[in-house]
Structure formats: C-alpha cells, structure tokens
Amino acid sequence: xxxxxxxxxxxxxxxxxxxxxxxxxxxxxxxxxxxxxxxxxxxxxxxxxxxxxxxxxxxxxxxxxxxxxxxxxxxxxxxxxxxxxxxxxxxxxxxxxxxxxxxxxxxxxxxxxxxxxxxxxxxxxxxxxxxxxxxxxxxxxxxxxxxxxxxxxxxxxxxxxxxxxxxxxxxxxxxxxxxxxxxxxxxxxxxxxxxxxxxxxxxxxxxxxxxxxxxxxxxxxxxxxxxxxxxxxxxxxxxxxxxxxxxxxxxxxxxxxxxxxxxxxxxxxxxxxxxxxxxxxxxxxxxxxxxxxxxxxxxxxxxxxxxxxxxxxxxxxxxxxxxxxxxxxxxxxxxxxxxxxxxxxxxxxxxxxxxxxxxxxxxxxxxxxxxxxx
Amino acid sequence: xxxxxxxxxxxxxxxxxxxxxxxxxxxxxxxxxxxxxxxxxxxxxxxxxxxxxxxxxxxxxxxxxxxxxxxxxxxxxxxxxxxxxxxxxxxxxxxxxxxxxxxxxxxxxxxxxxxxxxxxxxxxxxxxxxxxxxxxxxxxxxxxxxxxxxxxxxxxxxxxxxxxxxxxxxxxxxxxxxxxxxxxxxxxxxxxxxxxxxxxxxxxxxxxxxxxxxxxxxxxxxxxxxxxxxxxxxxxxxxxxxxxxxxxxxxxxxxxxxxxxxxxxxxxxxxxxxxxxxxxxxxxxxx
Numbered sequence: 001x002x003x004x005x006x007x008x009x010x011x012x013x014x015x016x017x018x019x020x021x022x023x024x025x026x027x028x029x030x031x032x033x034x035x036x037x038x039x040x041x042x043x044x045x046x047x048x049x050x051x052x053x054x055x056x057x058x059x060x061x062x063x064x065x066x067x068x069x070x071x072x073x074x075x076x077x078x079x080x081x082x083x084x085x086x087x088x089x090x091x092x093x094x095x096x097x098x099x100x101x102x103x104x105x106x107x108x109x110x111x112x113x114x115x116x117x118x119x120x121x122x123x124x125x126x127x128x129x130x131x132x133x134x135x136x137x138x139x140x141x142x143x144x145x146x147x148x149x150x151x152x153x154x155x156x157x158x159x160x161x162x163x164x165x166x167x168x169x170x171x172x173x174x175x176x177x178x179x180x181x182x183x184x185x186x187x188x189x190x191x192x193x194x195x196x197x198x199x200x201x202x203x204x205x206x207x208x209x210x211x212x213x214x215x216x217x218x219x220x221x222x223x224x225x226x227x228x229x230x231x232x233x234x235x236x237x238x239x240x241x242x243x244x245x246x247x248x249x250x251x252x253x254x255x256x257x258x259x260x261x262x263x264x265x266x267x268x269x270x271x272x273x274x275x276x277x278x279x280x281x282x283x284x285x286x287x288x289x290x291x292x293x294x295x296x297x298x299x300x301x302x303x304x305x306x307x308x309x310x311x312x313x314x315x316x317x318x319x320x321x322x323x324x325x326x327x328x329x330x331x332x333x334x335x336x337x338x339x340x341x342x343x344x345x346x347x348x349x350x351x352x353x354x355x356x357x358x359x360x361x362x363x364x365x366x367x368x369x370x371x372x373x374x
Numbered sequence: 375x376x377x378x379x380x381x382x383x384x385x386x387x388x389x390x391x392x393x394x395x396x397x398x399x400x401x402x403x404x405x406x407x408x409x410x411x412x413x414x415x416x417x418x419x420x421x422x423x424x425x426x427x428x429x430x431x432x433x434x435x436x437x438x439x440x441x442x443x444x445x446x447x448x449x450x451x452x453x454x455x456x457x458x459x460x461x462x463x464x465x466x467x468x469x470x471x472x473x474x475x476x477x478x479x480x481x482x483x484x485x486x487x488x489x490x491x492x493x494x495x496x497x498x499x500x501x502x503x504x505x506x507x508x509x510x511x512x513x514x515x516x517x518x519x520x521x522x523x524x525x526x527x528x529x530x531x532x533x534x535x536x537x538x539x540x541x542x543x544x545x546x547x548x549x550x551x552x553x554x555x556x557x558x559x560x561x562x563x564x565x566x567x568x569x570x571x572x573x574x575x576x577x578x579x580x581x582x583x584x585x586x587x588x589x590x591x592x593x594x595x596x597x598x599x600x601x602x603x604x605x606x607x608x609x610x611x612x613x614x615x616x617x618x619x620x621x622x623x624x625x626x627x628x629x630x631x632x633x634x635x636x637x638x639x640x641x642x643x644x645x646x647x648x649x650x651x652x653x654x655x656x657x658x659x660x661x
Contacts (some may be wrong), residue, residue, distance in 0.1 A: 043490040045588070083490065176635055203635045209492060209585040212383050213637075217629045220376040235494055236586055239501050243512055260494075266501070 034073050034313060034323055037096035038106040039080045039089050039116070045207040045232035046084035046109060048258060049298050053108050053131055054079055055291050056302030064310055071317045075310070078102065084206070084232075086115035093119050103325040106305060107144075108298075109231070110134035110179040117141035125325040126332070130305035131298055133254065134182035138350050143329055146350040147305050151179070151229070154253045154273035155186040157355045157371050158227075159194035167224040167249055172201040173214055175230040180206075183229030183253060191227070199223050209236040212243075219246050228252040234261035242266035257297045257358070257365060267360040276354040276370055277301060277342045304340040311338060375508040380626040386515045388622030389522035390577040395599035395606070395614035396529050397573035403609040404546040404566045407456055408466070410473040413592035414480030415451075415571045419444045419578030420587045421484050421493075428496055441575040448571025451476055452564045460560075477593075485589040493587040500583050514584040518577070525576050526615050532569075533611060542566050546609065598622075605645055607655025617656060621645070 038057055041050035061075045069075060078100050080092035089112035096102045097119075105120075107113045108131035117140035120127045127144045129137060133151040137144060162170070170191055174184035180203070188198055200221040202214040211233075218226060226248050230237065238261050241250060249271065256272040277300045279287070287295035295303070312331045313323060321327050338344045344351045356370045394416060401409045419440045426436035455476060459469050500514040533539040545552040545562045552559055581595070599614070602621055606613025625641045632640055648656075 043485065045490070045492050047489060047491045202629075202633065205635075207492070207588065209588075210387070213380060213626050213629045214634050216376050216379055216383070217634070233492055233586070235492075243501070243503050243510055245503075245510065 032073055033076045034070070035076050035078060035100060035102055036104055036106070036309065037078050037080065037100060037102035039082045039092045039096070039112065040106070040108050041084035041112075042079065042081035044083035044085075048260065049131065049231075050081075050084070050108065052259075052293070052296050052298040053106070053302040055287070055293075056295070056299035056304075057106055057306045059287055059290065059295075059299070060303045060306030060310070070310055070313050073313075073317065075313070077106075082109075082112050084109045084112060086111045088112075089115050090119065093125075097123055097125055103323050104128060104309065104328050106130065106302065108132055108302075110137060110182065111177055113137055113144060114140050114178055117144045120144055120325075123325070124329075126328045128305050128309065130301040132179065134178050135186060136178065136182060138348070142349065143325065144349060145329075145332060145346070147308065147344065147353075148254075148275045148301060148351065149353060149355060150350060151183040151253055152186040152190070154275075154355055155183065155190050156194075158251055158253070158273045158357070159187070159191045159196065161357050161369075162191070162225055162249075162251060163194045163196055165249075167251075168196045169221075169223045170196055170198050170225045170227050171218040171221050171223040171248075172198060172227045173211070173218060173230065174201065174203055174228075175206050175232075176203040177206050177231075179231050179255070180229045183255075187227050187229070204230060207232055209233045211237050211240050215240060215244055215246070219244060219248065223248050225249045225251050228256065231255045234258035234267075235264055237261070238264055238267040238270065241270075254297065259294065259296050262360050262365050263363050265363070268362065270360045271368070272358055272360075274356045274358040274365070274367070275301070276356045276367075277304060279303070279341055300341055304342065304344075307340040308332070308338050308344075311335060377627065377630060378507075379509055380629065381623060382509050382511065383515075384623035384626035385619060386511070386519055387626070388619030389519045390581050391595055391598055391602065391622050392615035392618035393522045393525045393577045394574055394595050395602040395618040396526060396611045397570040398596065398599050399603040399606075399609070399611055399614040400529065400533075400542075400573070401567055401570040402603065404542055405452070405456070405563045406466070408470050408473065409451075409567065409570075410470065410596070411451055411476035411480065412570070412574060413596035414477040415444050415448055415592075416574045416578040416595065417484060417587075417589060417592035418447060418480055419575035420582035420591075421488055421589075423579040424488075424493055424495055424582070424587055433497055437576075437579050440579055441572050444575035444578070445568045445572040449564050449568035451571075452567035456567075457560055457563065481589050481592075488587075488589065490589050493582075495583045495587075497583065512584065514580065518580045518584065521576055521580060525573055526611070529573060529611055538565070601642065601645060605649060605655055607657040610655065610657035613655055613657030 040053050041047055057077055065074045082089040082092050093116045104126035107127050107129050110132040113129050113132045114136055120143040121141040130147040135150045135152045137146050138150055172184050172187055174180040191198055200218050202218050204214055252272040254275050261267050279295050279300050284295045312328055315331050316323055316327055336346050342353055344353055354370050356367045358365050358367050398412055422443050423436040423440040426439055427433055455472055459472055502513045503510050541557055542562055545557055545559045549559045598621055602618035603614040606617035625637050628637045628640055
C-alpha cells in the first residue's frame with residue numbers, strides 16, 4: 001500500500017513539476033511567429049523606391065528566419081501598398097494594427113508617415129521610417145523613429161559644399177507636397193545662411209513628368225545651381241535637363257538616387273547628398289542573386305532598419321517582456337547605439353549618421369566626400 | 375528667349391492635345407455621348423505600343439498595331455455598351471456613368487497588368503535633340519507636331535471630302551433625317567467611335583514616348599480637350615484643335631508672369647470668362 005502511495009506521490013510530483021515548468025517557461029522558449037507590418041508604395045510613381053524598401057526588409061528577415069529566427073521565433077512582415085498616399089496609409093495602418101495586431105510598422109515617404117504619426121502615438125505603435133526625410137518627421141510623434149537624417153541636415157551639408165564650389169546663386173525645383181515643400185523651406189533658410197542667394201523657385205505636382213515649363217522659367221533666372229527636391233519621375237527630369245543643355249549645376253538630396261536615373265547617361269554630372277550606408281560585397285551579391293537588382297540605397301536603408309528591429313526584439317525576448325509597440329520603443333532608446341550596416345545613434349527620434357556628396361557619372365553614383373552631420 | 379521656347383513647347387503640347395480634342399469632338403458631335411472612356415482608350419494605346427516596343431517590335435509597327443487595337447476597342451465600346459444602353463432607352467446620365475465605369479475598368483486593368491509605375495519607352499532616338507536657333511526640341515516633340523498636324527489635316531479631309539465623312543456629318547446634323555435616308559445612324563456611330571479611337575491612339579503613344587506612361591494619365595488631357603471642344607464650338611474640328619493649342623500655349627506662357635501651380639487655374643479662369651461672352655464657342659459659325 002505504501003509502495004502504491006509512493007508511486008502516486010512520485011507521479012503527482014512529476015505532473016506538478018511539468019505543470020509548473022510550463023507555467024514559468026519564458027516566453028522566448030515558446031517558438032512563435034512575430035508579426036510586423038510595413039506600409040510602403042508598392043505601386044504608383046513611388047513604387048521603384050518602395051519595392052526596393054520592401055526587398056531590403058524581406059531580405060533581412062529571410063536571413064534571420066533561415067537561421068532559426070530570433071531566439072527561435074520567426075519574423076513575418078505583412079506588407080501593405082499605400083501608393084505613397086497619406087489617406088491610403090491611414091487605412092493600411094488601421095488594418096495592420098486592428099486586424100493583424102502588429103506592434104510596429106516600417107514606413108516611408110513623408111506625407112504617409114506624417115499622416116500615420118498621430119495614430120502611432122494614440123495606439124502606441126512603433127513606426128520606423130528609413131526613407132522619408134521631411135523635417136516635420138523629427139517631432140511628429142514619440143513613436144515615429146527615423147533611421148536617416150532629415151532633409152534639413154542634407155540641405156545644410158549641400159549648401160556649404162555649393163558655396164565652397166563657388167556656386168552662390170540658386171533656383172529651386174520642388175514637389176508640391178510635404179517632402180518637397182519641407183526641402184524647399186530648408187534650402188530657402190540654409191542656403192542664404194551659408195552665403196548664397198536663392199533667385200527663383202517653382203513647384204511641380206507629385207507624379208508630374210513634364211518639367212520643361214518650370215525648368216525654362218528657373219533657367220531664365222540664370223542660377224549657378226538648380227536645387228531639386230522631388231521624389232518621383234527622375235528619368236524624365238534628367239532627360240529634360242539634358243535637352244535644355246542648361247549651363248547650371250544640378251544638385252539634390254538622397255531622393256535623386258533613383259537607380260534608373262543614375263543609369264541614364266543624361267544624369268552625368270548631377271550631384272546630390274547621400275546618407276552614407278554601404279553593404280558588404282557578399283551581402284550585395286546575395287541580394288542581387290535573389291532579386292536580380294543591385295542592393296541600392298533604399299534596400300540598404302530598410303535592411304539596416306530591419307536589423308535594428310531584430311536587435312530590439314532579441315533584447316525584449318531576453319528580458320522576457322511582451323513584444324508591444326511601447327516595449328519596442330523603450331528598448332530601442334535603451335539600446336540607443338546600433339552597429340548595423342552603419343554605426344547609428346539615437347540621441348533623439350532621428351538617428352545621427354554620416355552624409356556624403358555624390359556625383360552621377362557614367363551610370364555610377366560616385367562619392368566625392370563624406371561629412372558627419374548631427 | 376525663354377518665351378520662344380515656352381511658346382514652342384506650348385505648341386508641341388497643344389498639337390497633341392488638339393488631336394485628343396478633335397477625336398473627342400468627332401465622337402461627341404455625332405453620337406452626343408460624353409465618351410469619358412476615351413481617356414482610357416488614349417492610355418491603352420500607349421501601353422500597347424510600349425508592350426510591343428519592349429518586345430523588340432519596330433516602333434512604327436508598335437504604333438500601327440496600337441492604333442488598330444484602339445480602333446477595335448472603340449468600336450466594341452460603342453457596339454456593346456452605348457448601343458445596348460440606347461436600345462434600352464437609357465438617359466444621357468446613365469450613358470455617362472457607363473462610360474465612367476468603362477474608363478475605371480480600363481485604367482484598373484492597365485494598373486493591374488503593368489503596375490502604376492512610370493514606364494519609359496525603350497526608344498533612345500526619342501530623346502535626341504535638334505536645335506533651331508535658340509529653340510531645342512527632341513525628336514519625339516518634332517514627331518508629335520508633324521503627326522498631330524497631319525492627323526488634323528487628315529481628319530478635316532476625311533470629314534469634308536469623303537462620302538463616309540459626309541455621312542457622319544449628316545448623321546451628326548440630323549440623325550432622324552439620316553435614318554429616313556437609310557444612313558443607319560447606329561452603324562455610323564460605331565464607325566465614328568472607332569475612327570475617334572484610332573485618332574486618339576496617336577497622341578496616346580506620342581505623349582508617353584516623351585513623358586512616360588502612367589495608368590491614370592489620360593484624364594487630364596481629356597479634360598483639357600473637352601474644354602477646348604466646347605470653347606472652340608461643339609462640332610467644329612478646327613475650333614477644337616485651335617483652342618487646344620491655345621490653352622497649352624497659354625499655360626506655358628503664363629509661367630512668365632505667375633508661379634506654375636497657378637497656371638492651370640488661371641488659364642481655365644480665362645476660358646470661363648471667355649465662355650461667358652461667347653457661350654457657343656469661338657468657331658461656332660464654322661459648323
């Protein structure tokens with residue numbers, strides 16, 4: 001009888017032990033899929049950029065998942081196409097957050113990011129922007145984190161460079177939206193401070209491809225340099241600039257780094273600021289083998305942003321905290337410094353990273369010099 | 375000499391718009407249908423030509439095949455959509471809504487098939503530049519002007535010198551009388567929409583050859599062409615063509631005195647004022 005009772009006690013102890021073990025098992029040990037979101041322009045005039053951004057994210061998480069995920073947890077990204085439109089972005093945001101229950105969303109383009117920022121604050125969803133640069137993004141929401149500097153930082157670098165090169169008069173061609181107007185305002189503020197004079201400015205609509213009237217009017221002001229702040233339609237722009245045979249230098253921001261425009265011989269001589277972010281050769285080769293395209297700036301930016309999220313999620317899992325937007329946000333700023341494709345530090349919502357001056361030459365984008373901008 | 379280049383650019387843009395306007399005018403004056411789906415046919419032409427040119431088809435063949443396909447699409451829209459609605463005694467508003475629906479279908483099919491990205495024609499010769507004094511034009515722009523003026527002249531000749539053209543004008547003038555004289559207006563309507571679609575395919579290919587393709591790019595040219603048709607005098611091919619050129623030139627030259635974002639608004643405001651004083655259109659007497 002005693003023997004039977006002993007066996008029962010032993011079995012009860014084993015069962016209790018198993019139950020307790022199950023109850024106290026750390027969250028990380030339960031392999032599950034962590035679902036994140038991305039709202040990018042996958043169709044429309046911004047699709048060339050948006051597609052590369054999507055590939056950068058997917059490429060990074062595919063590599064992580066192939067190695068077993070983050071502490072055994074696979075990462076799945078739900079992509080939504082916003083066509084670079086703010087109203088579509090808001091709908092996509094609500095869909096991802098309310099239906100898919102994602103704690104964070106990758107975003108791009110200033111208008112859409114600014115439209116989603118109040119929602120991110122209200123619902124405590126982390127927004128990671130690795131492509132848009134409007135100055136308004138800096139303080140749009142505590143939950144909106146930018147992994148690249150704002151247009152203002154780039155404009156400051158370019159303004160100083162232009163003055164050093166003896167280009168003291170300028171005209172501005174800008175897109176009539178948040179990104180373009182922000183860049184225009186920065187240039188109107190910073191170029192004169194650097195010692196230059198802005199002679200004229202003209203707006204074009206997003207997606208517009210007939211720039212000739214605006215370019216002719218701006219060229220009539222006889223500037224030393226034409227400063228361009230548009231985000232789509234680069235190929236028609238460089239072709240129409242070549243047709244004009246304008247005597248001025250053409251300068252722009254990272255927005256100008258459209259691979260199709262760089263490949264076009266008409267872009268020879270155009271300079272632009274470029275947030276510096278390089279990929280190791282083996283990574284670039286693997287990317288090209290997978291997608292058939294070079295790992296361009298935007299692919300690298302979003303690959304880097306995805307790596308930041310992997311680091312943050314890893315720390316959260318180690319600390320056994322639930323993966324919520326609030327925890328992702330707090331942990332990102334707790335880590336603060338990241339060593340991804342580039343060293344990056346978050347002293348504020350906008351990262352501090354190096355900026356370069358690039359020149360388009362014979363189908364290549366060549367870096368002339370690098371500057372570290374705060 | 376910026377004004378001269380702006381003027382010439384306006385003439386180039388206007389010539390292409392003028393062809394859209396005369397094709398729309400031809401259809402509207404005859405069928406009395408506000409054929410909004412014409413913008414879809416215009417867009418479709420560019421994408422068809424791009425598909426063929428991208429697959430190595432000679433550029434001229436691509437253009438001709440696109441024109442042929444658009445002719446068929448136009449005839450189908452009239453025969454399978456508008457004619458059916460008329461047989462069921464649909465009002466003009468219902469026909470307009472059906473046309474808007476057809477436009478949405480064409481645009482969305484194009485966007486789904488080709489994506490909404492800006493596509494460039496693979497024709498390096500198109501961006502070659504010729505200089506005429508201080509004016510610089512690409513080969514595409516020169517071709518646009520030459521073919522557009524030829525299309526206008528051809529349409530005028532067709533409408534006034536051929537039997538079919540005279541039959542179309544007769545139906546446009548009085549469909550009931552035309553039916554009595556066995557002209558069969560429904561057959562003429564199919565022919566006229568087919569011809570209008572063939573004509574609009576020309577700028578539908580030439581404009582994207584210069585500025586790239588976008589699925590929703592046909593609506594603005596059609597809107598401008600419609601205004602040109604009304605301001606030129608409904609039924610007047612010359613009126614539609616001249617006013618389209620006028621609007622484009624005015625939009626370009628207005629940049630000399632006002633910022634670009636005001637250009638379209640100011641131009642159309644001038645036309646609103648013009649219509650107040652001449653509501654029948656500039657060339658109304660020429661009908």
